[in-house]
Amino acid sequence: DAGVIQSPRHEVTEMGQEVTLRCKPISGHDYLFWYRQTMMRGLELLIYFNNNVPIDDSGMPEDRFSAKMPNASFSTLKIQPSEPRDSAVYFCASSLTRATGQETQYFGPGTRLLVL
């Protein structure tokens, strides 16, 4: 399997512009997660989906952030309008529910976002 795929790998944009990050989870996985990593706050969960349905978005910083999962193989995280404080590495991860319950989350390579 190719693992979790994210695009773009790097994004540089100007304040006020819309940014769209993309993720393709591992085939067959039923959970998808979006995380953000910054020096100040470390790694933090933003939102996660189960079977394409958003389950918990309590980590989404504000209304400028939105996430969608239109089908089992694709998700987007959108920031509109972007601000310099949104600069971070954004990771997507996926996992598969098993009879035993919780399972390993596999992370994509991340998108490094810089907002000028």
Add this chain to the structure above:
Amino acid sequence: GIQVEQSPPDLILQEGANSTLRCNFSDSVNNLQWFHQNPWGQLINLFYIPSGTKQNGRLSATTVATERYSLLYISSSQTTDSGVYFCAVVFDAGGTSYGKLTFGQGTILTVHP
């Protein structure tokens, strides 16, 4: 509050040395993972270990859930082991917390040749 604390924050080793990284967590967990973030920023799964002991080559991990800690052992360290090691847990909140990994702040490991 809910916390995941890792120690030491920084560790410098000579190639060939052994090391132990520790992760303390403040409440019951039903998922615990160890990750290695390499110098290119990629998060690599090392272990899924909510309890018990596992080994993978030069790495091994032990989680004592009742005492709320986990240990990651690195033996015969190599320069490629350098990077940041994260412990992440899902706290047991009666089924409402599935998948909500809470990360520690990491241990920065540097292995010199």
